[in-house]
Structures are given as structure tokens and as C-alpha cells.
Amino acid sequence: MSTAVTTEIEDMKxxxxxxxxxxxxxxxxxxxxxxxxxxxxxxxEAMKPQQSP
Structure with missing residues (x-):
């Protein structure tokens, strides 16, 4: 999970x-x-596995 997503989740919490x-x-x-x-x-969305390009 990226830092941006983590920050967005924390802000939303x-x-x-x-x-x-x-x-x-x-x-x-x-x-x-x-x-x-x-x-x-x-x-x-954060829990979904990362897809390879």
C-alpha cells in the first residue's frame, strides 16, 4: 500500500x-x-493486490 493511500485513509478516518x-x-x-x-x-482499493503492468 502506497504512502499516499495510507495518508488518505488516515485522513478519512x-x-x-x-x-x-x-x-x-x-x-x-x-x-x-x-x-x-x-x-x-x-x-x-488498498487491499486489492497490485497488478503487474
Whole structure:
């Protein structure tokens, strides 16, 4: 996993934590759900095996 992807995941995790706190840990809040889904996609992409050129 590249450093850029790792940084992006960490940034998204912090954003998710901040949003969850802001919305009193309402994990059904649309903003929290949206950021969580984006984070999920980043993690899935990072876990995919690297393809050879």
C-alpha cells in the first residue's frame, strides 16, 4: 500500500471520527454514512493486490 493511500485513509478516518462526534455518534446520520462508505471504498482499493503492468 502506497504512502499516499495510507495518508488518505488516515485522513478519512479522522474526518469520520470528527463527524461522528459532531453528530453525537449518530451512525445513521447521512454525512457520517457518506464518509464511512468512502472510507470503506478506500480500504477495499488498498487491499486489492497490485497488478503487474
Amino acid at each position: 479522522q474526518l469520520l471520527i470528527t463527524l461522528a462526534e459532531k453528530h453525537d455518534f449518530d451512525f445513521q446520520n447521512p454525512h457520517v454514512i457518506t464518509v464511512s462508505q468512502k472510507l470503506d471504498l478506500l480500504i477495499v
